[in-house]
Structure formats: C-alpha cells, structure tokens
Amino acid sequence: MNFIFFILVASFWSGSFVAIQPLVKAMPPIAAGALRIGVAIIFLTILLSIKKIPLIVAKEIRWRVWLTGLFAFGLPFSLLFWGEKSVSPGLAGIINGTVPIWVFILGAIFSPGAEAITGRKVTGLALGILGVLLIFLPKLLTTNANSSLLGALAVAGMAWSYATGVLLNRSLFTKNVALHPFANLYQQLLAGFLAISTLSVFFEGWPHPQSWAPSSTVLWGEIYLGCFSTTLAFMMFYHLIKAWGSVRAATVTYVVPTLALGFDLILNGTRPLLNELFGVCAVTLGVVILNLPKRAGPTESQPLKPAE
DSSP states (O other), X not given: OHHHHHHHHHXXXXXXXXXXXXXXXXXXXXXXXXXXXXXXXXXXXXXXXXXXXXXXXXXXXXXXXXXXXXXIIIHHHXXXXXXXXXXXXXXXXXXXXXXXXXXXXXXHHHSTTSSOOOHHHHHHHHHHHHHHHHHHXXXXXXXXXXXXXXXXXXXXXXXXXXXXXXXXXXXXXXXXXTOOHHHHHHHHHHHHHHHHHHHHHHHHOSOOGXXXXXXXXXXXXXXXXXXXXXXXXXXXXXXXXXXXXXXXXXXXXXXXXXXXXXXXXXXXXXXXXXXXXXXXXXXHHHHXXXXXXXXXXXXXXOOOOOOO
16 A cells, blocks of 8 residues: 555656646746645645644744745745746656755755765765756756746756755654644645745736636646645655655655656657756666665664654
8 A cells, every 4th residue: 555655646746747837827827836735725624624633733833834834835836836837847857856965965054964974975966966967057058048947947946945845844853753744734735825825916916807717727737736746645645754764755756757757748748858868867866876775784773764
C-alpha cells in the first residue's frame, strides 16, 4: 500500500505542472493559484471533520506555522502559476526537482554545523548546480528569450521557497513532537491562501465577475489540483514519512521531474530540449547523491531524520 501511495504522490505532483498551464491561460495566474488552495482547504476541512482531527494548533506556535505556510504554499504557488505562463510544464517540473539542493544550501547557510559537509555531498551539490546551469545558460545567452527566462526564474524562486518551507517544517516537527501533521497542513494552507489572495488583489486587481463562473476546464483543473495534487498528495506524503522515514519518503522528488516531462510530452506534445534532458539527469543524480543515507557502523543502526 505504501508503494501505491508513493506512485500516487509522484503522479499527482507531476501532473500538477501540466494541469496548471491551461488555467493560467484562462484566468489571472496568481488568482488561479489562490483558487487551488481554496479548493484544498474546503476538501481538507471535510476530510478532517469526518476523521475528527482538530483543525487548530497551539497558540504559541501558530505564528511559526503560518510563517511556514507562507513559504510552503502562498509564495511558491504564486511564483509557479505566474512562471508557467511562459515555461513548459516539463521545464517547471525539472526546476522543481532542485528543491533538495536548495534545502542543503539554505540549511548549510542558516544552520551551520547541523549537517556534516562531506565530499559526497559536495559532489551532489556540484552536479545539481551543473544541472541548473545547463537549464538556464541557453536562456541567458538568447536575447529574445526574456519572457521564458523570467518564467524560469519565477519557478526557480518557487523551488527556493519550497526549500525554505521544508526547513521551517523540519524545525516545527523537531521542536513540537505533539503537532499533528494534518492540523499543521490545514493551518499552513490557510496562511498560504491569505498570502496568495493578497498578492493576487495587489498585482491583478479584484476578480472580474466572470471569473466567479469558470469554464469546465478551469473547474476540473482546480478540483484536480486542490483535491489530489495538494490535499491527498500531502496527506499520503505525511503517511509515507511516518511509515518509511523522511529520507526514503523524500525519494519521491527524484521521480517528479521525469514524470512531469513524460506527461508534458504525452498530453501536450512538448519535446524537451537537449540541454533540459542533460539538466534533469544532472539534477536528479545530484539529489540522489546528496540524500544517500550515511552508512551505519557494524553495531549501529541508521537513525531516521525528523519528519519534514
């Protein structure tokens, strides 16, 4: 069953990049991201009410949970939806695969000494940076690719924001072992919705009355993104962290870029560029090397990392 959950999480997250593109062509992109979180909140409220799981967290940590929600949902969804106006879903999926690399870099900067810097990790980091350069250099060297470059940079900002959210979540779960993961997810979605809605009104203005009656394409796309790619995917991912540990569960990120390229090719006919293929290979290999578990000694077992 856990293996089925693993496949579903990878598929839901990969498919989200394809599902986003028609939405940002039909309505303002940041508003589309806000609608995704809104659908997720409604669906999660129903699920948690049925399971009788509390929707609130302790007052003393609520501000930290909401700050994490800003980086885990509000800011990255804004950047991702805006960026996909000018980049392909496959490329967005590739850039999303750099999240573990950013986690390592930001963790080394803001929590020095928390994790040993080894030759293996430096090699993984170097491969990841090489992959990013392979993806971005052609856009930097092409003068007529400004729109595509800005979109790719926005999606890269999404990856950086996700990484910040991972580190904040890791700290939350480490210091608050009684924090229920689903209540944490619910509160972070609320914070993300407030943030992304504010950004949408500020940059895109108040929603036009016509946007309150979206087309069937937009409606089904938002249902898929909110219910499956957000709510169910994160609930299954948290289950995998509990069942397998965070290191093994996080290997789902290795699969997402390749599946995103495959979905984009099958559904949209978008063929990845050669530099993008080399880039996804370098990034994936770098992430795998970065996350290889430390070999346990003859009398010690490998400890699990805190849930992310």
